[in-house]
């Protein structure tokens with residue numbers, strides 16, 4: 001390791017160990033901003049988590065957090081992005097709950113057979129594993145040539161979407177995939193340290209920033225499948241209901257909404273039909289919340 005690299009690493013390690021406590025007033029400010037910006041609900045249990053994440057993001061302590069919050073309040077774009085990283089959890093993986101991808105493949109397959117094309121939306125795509133898993137799951141549904149399926153992948157976190165767009169993953173990210181799947185859909189580079197998703201998969205996915213709590217969503221038309229997994233649980237109840245209501249309006253008549261099996265449609269349940277393993281159909285016309 002070069003002297004410079006060692007110094008950098010040492011500095012980073014030092015920053016990681018900085019004692020970082022968030023006082024009541026400041027935590028209230030973080031909570032209010034998170035709710036206003038992303039509809040995100042923070043509770044007491046998140047206080048220490050946010051302090052740890054702040055240290056990881058390079059915040060040296062409460063004074064730097066205070067500076068960040070002032071930047072967010074002024075509308076500074078970089079501060080806003082950092083705040084989003086501070087208050088969101090991007091944990092994800094390839095083929096989380098595999099049965100849901102099989103169900104999605106069935107829905108998409110039927111739509112392609114019926115009208116020749118289909119659309120899907122991954123509404124909290126994080127670093128891309130979910131939409132790319134869907135792209136892989138759809139493989140073989142049509143003969144060679146341009147895919148008749150488009151996957152829109154959105155998230156509030158621009159940095160996560162940058163990673164997703166690059167489509168490059170580490171060995172740990174792909175270690176759960178069967179070797180045949182890895183060989184078919186990825187190219188290994190740098191002695192297996194980097195696994196690049198195949199262009200064919202990447203071309204099916206369009207990444208876009210979208211805040212589910214925003215009044216305007218830059219999406220139009222309807223979707224045959226909407227994945228909205230592991231994000232509702234972070235949102236305030238009112239925001240959660242509003243998101244599901246809007247999604248029900250964007251689902252094709254026989255489309256499917258996919259939530260994590262541990263989540264449920266809550267007060268908007270009447271908008272959707274029966275669910276199997278977190279896969280909801282759209283309720284027949286006339287049903288309301």
Ligand SMILES: C[S@@+](CC[C@H](N)C(=O)[O-])C[C@H]1O[C@@H](n2cnc3c(N)ncnc32)[C@H](O)[C@@H]1O
Pocket residue numbers: 037038039040088089090091092093096123124125126127130154155156157160210211212213228229230231234
């Ligand atoms: C735990 S990850 C879930 C990733 C993926 N859906 C999965 O299940 O593996 C949650 C994602 O939701 C995103 N998120 C949180 N609040 C959001 C909001 N208001 N609008 C859009 N995305 C949001 C986060 O940035 C994060 O990438």
